[in-house]
Amino acid sequence: MVILSILILNKAGGLIYQRDFNEGLKKLSSNDYLVLAGTFHGVHAITSRISPVPGSGGLEVLESDQFRMQCFQTLTGTKFLVFAEPHQPNIDVVCRRVYELYADYVMKNPFYQIEMPIRCESFDRHLMAYIKPKQ
Amino acid sequence: MSNLHNPASPFVPFSPNPAIQSGVASPTTPLSISQKTPQLGSSNLRYASSRKSIYDRHLNRTQRSELSKASFAFLFGEMIQYAQKQVSGIQDLEKKLNIQGYSIGQRLLELLLHREGRSAKRETRVLGILQFVAQTVYRHLFGKPADGLEKSRDNEDEYMLIDNDPAVNSYISVPREMSQLNCAAFVAGIIEAVLDGSLFPSRVTAHSVPTEQYPMKTVFLIKFDESVLERESVMPNN
Known part of the structure; x- marks a missing residue:
């Protein structure tokens, strides 16, 4: 399984975490990452409104020739975006596991301010330990 | 009335x-x-x-019961945030955490000695009390003995208790600008109180010594009071 990148968005659509796991990715400027996050937040909100099915939760998967993007939105509105290689199964499992790590190592950290960018060493470490062996 | x-x-x-x-x-x-x-x-x-x-309730009834680590993590997080509001520097914050642990240690010593029942004895030697801390106290608090106990090579009065992954720190990442801080100062306070209560007055501080294998490794530096060493030197060697 190849995970390319993981993004975490807070409930206002601000980017609070971004990490690449693969060398081949094109680097964006930090401002572009923020724009990307904000744009996705808006698109997600629109998709949940214009869905023909009532009670839709919004965009979940985006597939292209180069990548597959899975979005997992928690009940509190935090979004986890996982970019992986196309036709990759079971990405939702990865999303849930990342959410678990986030709940443990970010939310239980007394030095983390809620809704602010995540700078937690142990979160980085455990995320790496989870993603790396899969590569 | x-x-x-x-x-x-x-x-x-x-x-x-x-x-x-x-x-x-x-x-x-x-x-x-x-x-x-x-x-x-x-x-x-x-x-x-x-x-x-x-x-x-009977004092021994909750001996084997377990606590949720998550609820402890949230409580400890709140304790740190509460302490942080009252202090200006990192040293002050560690002191506050030390004091919070100290009051627990004082009570814990009594409880552990009570539970040991007839086999309980008053430790009189430095090595004996350190073993008690590393084994009995640690096992009660964290369900495992401490990972190491060493004597300082440079100073006669210093001992080091090693914990490779302190349970209190497992969810805590200290921000870079506070890298001096180790929240295990709370545990250091507990150890200090146990030593003080056993009449081994000392200062206990927690220091982070990250290694490749154990990024959370913490060393508790135990510095005994002069009087302890004096007493130790006149005790018979057996």
Whole structure:
């Protein structure tokens, strides 16, 4: 399984975490990452409104020739975006596991301010330990 | 005064409602609610469903019971945030955490010695009390013995208790600008109190010594008081 990148968005659509796991990715400027996050937040909100099915939760998967993007939105509105290689199964499992790590190592950290960018060493470490062996 | 001891109206003297205080309470509905609500609330907080308070239980009953690590993590997080609001520097914060742990250690020592029953003894040697901390105290607190106990090569009065992954720190990432801080100062306080209570006055501090294998590795530096070494030197060697 190849995970390319993981993004975490807070409930206002601000980017609070971004990490690449693969060398081949094109680097964006930090401002572009923020724009990307904000744009996705808006698109997600629109998709949940214009869905023909009532009670839709919004965009979940985006597939292209180069990548597959899975979005997992928690009940509190935090979004986890996982970019992986196309036709990759079971990405939702990865999303849930990342959410678990986030709940443990970010939310239980007394030095983390809620809704602010995540700078937690142990979160980085455990995320790496989870993603790396899969590569 | 007789009113105070009357079991039928235990809340009368403390009621904020003047009507009750004057003792002319009429049996209208709002009054009876204001009388009953605090009673229900306090009973839920202080008493188990068996209607017995924690003090009525046998001391050994909760010996093997386990606590949720997550709930401890949230409580400890709040303790750190509370301490952080009151202090200006990192040293102050560690001191505050140390004090919070100290008051636990004082009580813990009594409890552990009580539970050891007949085999309990008063440690008189430095090595004995350090073993007690590394084994008995650590096992009670974290369910495992400490990972190491070393004597300082440079200083006669310093010992090091090593924990490769302190349970209190497992969810905590200290920000870079506070890299000096180690929240295991709380555990250091517990150890300090146990040593002090056993008449081995000392200073215990927690230091982060990250290694490749154990990024959270913490060393508790135990610096004994002069009087302890003096006493140790006149004790017979056996």
